[in-house]
Amino acid sequence: MSFNIENYFSDQPKDNIILHYKGNVDSDVINHILDSVEEKLVAVDEHPKLRKKVYNVLVESLQNLYHHVDKVPDDYEDQIDKYGLLVVRRIEGGYKIVTGNFVQTENKEKLEEKIKRINRSSHEEIKELYKFILNHQRISAKGGGGLGLVDIARKTGNKLGYEFVGYDDNYSFFYLDILVTEEKEN
């Protein structure tokens, strides 16, 4: 079976797509996506609390791509510097945000460990982890603070869904699946 990002999309439901993007994730693209999604959520009169959560999560997931994507494989059709994909979809009770990007095999394990650690933590532990990283870790040379995924998990209160799809020996394509849902009443 050949590797095809489009297959991933064709397997996804087509309805309720708020935004679908594939390509270079630079600063202007991020601005444009944020404006566009915010406008759409305001237009449908989305509850401010949920709208803000979606916006926050979108900022972090796009800037994660901006700061951390690995270069695309040499033989990949789109030779783009910061290649990423994004889908924002309305679902029952909230929104689903999916991002995708290439990850070099040597970086895969570290990323997966990080996600697993977040997913087995309670909400209280995630809060503490956030504060610890905030207070102890410097901003990396890439410009990231190492807080993006932790922040996403904290704000959504949901587990991070993810998948690594093998590309070749040196690369996987990484999908991050984020649910932003309305909070339940206590």
Added chain:
Amino acid sequence: MEPIMIEGTPKTPTVKFDSGEGIFEIKGRSIPENSVEFYKPLVDWLESYKESPLDKTTVNIRLEYFNTSSSKCILDVFKKLEAIHKAKNEVEVNWYYEEDDEDMLEAGEDYESIIRVPFKMIEITD
């Protein structure tokens, strides 16, 4: 000291640091990709202000959104304020959050638990 006056943009906040009045304000959205570039001049300015601060400094933080990269820079701003407070000057932080915005309230509480400066949490109701 020359005050800092920066107009806000969709990704960076409005900033007013006036050493004459002792009222410092950061307001709006803080979601730039390179937050260090934006905040370094503010942190440097506070480092100078620290040399001869007013008896009382009031800091108003009124952010609608901020990204995790800014969160570290904002912590650096607070650390300068903490040093001013530690040198026996009055410093007060007013942390504003919009009605119902628990995430922003929690973010303020994070800083309050890390930084030894009095914080006041103020809910904005329209």
